[in-house]
Amino acid sequence: MVQVKSYKLPPTTLIPNSPYPLLHYPGLLSGEALKPDQIHEKLAQNGWTTHWIFRYGPTQKSHYHSGAHECMTVLTGTATIRFGVADTTDDLEESTHGSGREQGGIEVQAKAGDVFILPAGTAHKTHDTTPAEFALLTPGKGKGIEAEDPKKALSEIKLDGFCMIGAYPKGSLWDFAEGQENDGHFKEVWATPKPERDPLLGDAKEGLVGLWVDHEAAPKRTSKL
Structure with a gap:
C-alpha cells in the first residue's frame, strides 16, 4: 500500500505556493525501481519528462517554478527539504539555519x-545534505537529458552524496523564481494545468489524480516575514 503525506501550503508575501497540496510518498521506490533509467522509463509512460539529476551541496537558495509542476525522487543520501517559504537574505547560512527566511x-x-x-x-530549499559538492550529473543544462540514448546515459551516472532526479509534465519548461517575481499574478501560477497522470502512480487515486482536486477559491495569503 502506498503511503502518502499531503501538505497544504498557503501563499506568503513572496511565494504563491498552490491550492493543490504538496505530495510526499515516503520510501515509494527501492531496489531496481530506484535506478535512474527505470524511473525515467516510468515517468515517460505517465507523460512526464526527465530533466536532470543533481547532486546537492550543503544548501541552496529557496525557489519555485512558476509554470511547471515538478516531481523529485531521492536516489541516494539524506537531506532536509524546506517547503513553502522564501529566503529573505542572500546569506545562505543565515537563510538556512538563522532568521533569514519567511515564517511558516x-x-x-x-x-x-x-x-x-x-x-x-511551491517554494523549496534542500539543505543539510549527505556531504558532497553540488553538481549537475546529467548531460545538458538541466532542462532535458541531452544524449542520443537518454536511458543509457542515466544508467551510467555515478551517484554519491544526496542525489535527486527531477521531472516535469511533457512540454513544461521550468524557471527559477526566488520570491516576488509573480507578485499580483499568483492566480496565473495556480492556473498551471493539472497533469493527467501521476508521474509514478499513473491513474491511481492514491496519487495526484485523486488528491489534486480542481480548485476554485484562492487560498488565503500569509504575510509574516
Whole structure:
C-alpha cells in the first residue's frame, strides 16, 4: 500500500505556493525501481519528462517554478527539504539555519526512495545534505537529458552524496523564481494545468489524480516575514 503525506501550503508575501497540496510518498521506490533509467522509463509512460539529476551541496537558495509542476525522487543520501517559504537574505547560512527566511512552511527529512510532487509555485530549499559538492550529473543544462540514448546515459551516472532526479509534465519548461517575481499574478501560477497522470502512480487515486482536486477559491495569503 502506498503511503502518502499531503501538505497544504498557503501563499506568503513572496511565494504563491498552490491550492493543490504538496505530495510526499515516503520510501515509494527501492531496489531496481530506484535506478535512474527505470524511473525515467516510468515517468515517460505517465507523460512526464526527465530533466536532470543533481547532486546537492550543503544548501541552496529557496525557489519555485512558476509554470511547471515538478516531481523529485531521492536516489541516494539524506537531506532536509524546506517547503513553502522564501529566503529573505542572500546569506545562505543565515537563510538556512538563522532568521533569514519567511515564517511558516514545513521541513521534511528526505531519504533514498522518497518521492515529492510539487505543484507549480511551491517554494523549496534542500539543505543539510549527505556531504558532497553540488553538481549537475546529467548531460545538458538541466532542462532535458541531452544524449542520443537518454536511458543509457542515466544508467551510467555515478551517484554519491544526496542525489535527486527531477521531472516535469511533457512540454513544461521550468524557471527559477526566488520570491516576488509573480507578485499580483499568483492566480496565473495556480492556473498551471493539472497533469493527467501521476508521474509514478499513473491513474491511481492514491496519487495526484485523486488528491489534486480542481480548485476554485484562492487560498488565503500569509504575510509574516
